[in-house]
Amino acid sequence: MALSKLDNLYRQMILEHANQPHHHGTLAHLDHELELRNPTCGDVLDLQVALKDGKISDIAFSGSGCTISQASASMMCDEVRGKTPAEVEKMVMAFSDMVTGKKDEKADYDELLGDASVLEGVAQFPARIKCATLAWKAIYQAVNKEGEEHD
């Protein structure tokens, strides 16, 4: 059955995150807020970030999107907590390389990205890369707002 190929994309952990996303909602106290849209499909992601001692202390997201974008946002929020903006930037780059099929064979993506490394399968579905990267673009822009405005 051709749908068996879908197992590479919709791993059980991804379905669980999409169905019951972690960090879904809004924060009472926040330092950065950012809304990103995926103009091709209308997905909206609203990301709120709180910083403490130069690290991400709390994070929440809301909005609407497909399984991949919701799961990716949920996993991203899990993984960036406690990280500095510089560390987040490194993770975002690694995630981007992983889902666009530009993996560095020497790098350990499980170590770098934790659970989010299960999204590796997206690389085989080029039309869905944008779904997976939306949340990571959002956190990149949110933490880089500190210095200069990014768009």
Place this chain on the structure above:
Amino acid sequence: MDKQMNDYSKDFPILHQTVNDERLAYLDSAATAQKPKQVLDALRHYYAYDNANVHRGVHTLAQRATDQFEAVRVKVQKLINAKSEREIVYTKGTTEGLNWVAASFATPRLKAGDEVVVSYLEHHSNLVPWQVACQKTGAKLVYLKLNADGTLDLDDVAQKINAKTKIVSLAQASNVLGVVNPIKEIAQLAHQYGAYMVVDGAQSVPHMQVDVQDLDIDFLAFSGHKMMGPTGIGILWGRFDLLEQMAPLEYGGEMIDFVDLERSTYKEVPWKFEGGTQNIAGVIGLGSAIDYLNQIGYPAIQKQEQALVAYTLPKLLAIDGLEVYGPHDSNRHTGVISFNLDHLHPHDLATALDMEGVAVRAGHHCAQPLMKYLNVAATARASFYLYNTKADADQLIEAIVKAKEFFSNGTF
């Protein structure tokens, strides 16, 4: 093959392939139609034998190219029953045509207090140009409401088109809901108040006979690529006196009459709008697509699409958890069917269908105000054209059922 249906797919080489190891069922013709081999041959023949720039040069190839380029204008004129081929302006597509009408015809005529009437089911290309025209002039953009089945609310039409109305701009056929708007009646109402009637024909001209004189409209824009022609070529038709009043939007080569140091005079309608080297191959390909359409004929195309919708729609509606937007009566439904399955996001559904060889569109279909109106983020859309067959419909239904199984094995 069902006796009601024909198999035109033999003329379309692209359809005879496998994708993701499955037979291709192309159900995305509302986005762009596939091209018959006649059109592909015409493009190849043009570039292989006749390629030259038009309206300049005295050599034989230039003359051949010019003759073919201008002959297509007559084909388009006949297709939509325009009064003169000089009412046919080449554009790059529906979007460009609508932008030109909004910017060059409407904007100089609009002022604060005037109203431009559109509906909630418009494609962005028939919304954003009017938003800009209204922002520039202080005119108000007014939206016509829809009934629950996606058809226009005619009571609302009767109220909102009034003495303040200067422009009414509507899609003849929806790219999402599969409905056809009563353009003739609305044009009559608009004209009663001295307003102009602009029609987005992107989803109608490929599928149904559109007679601009019978509809008594003022402008019609449509695209070549949705009617089996090449991309990058479209048509703006306008009433001749109105086109004459419109300033050109692009200045430069090709559109000028005489250029002096300080000023220039322009060619006449329609050539004054066609600045720069035109999409000549696109025009010739469009001409070939019109020949193909005429050879089959709109009645046969409609019959084929109706038979496909009558076959597919009840099967879709029978799938538990599947919601169809727009009319549920196949007699009142074009070949465009939008739907959602349970709580599954249409992107996830479309990826699953793609793995089964079924090409559908998923997203907001360039109609975000409509999505908001329907209270959905996005939909999946299957759209049929004459080359589709019952096998495509069966493959769609089977793939949806499989996708439903796949995702309900997760936690959906």
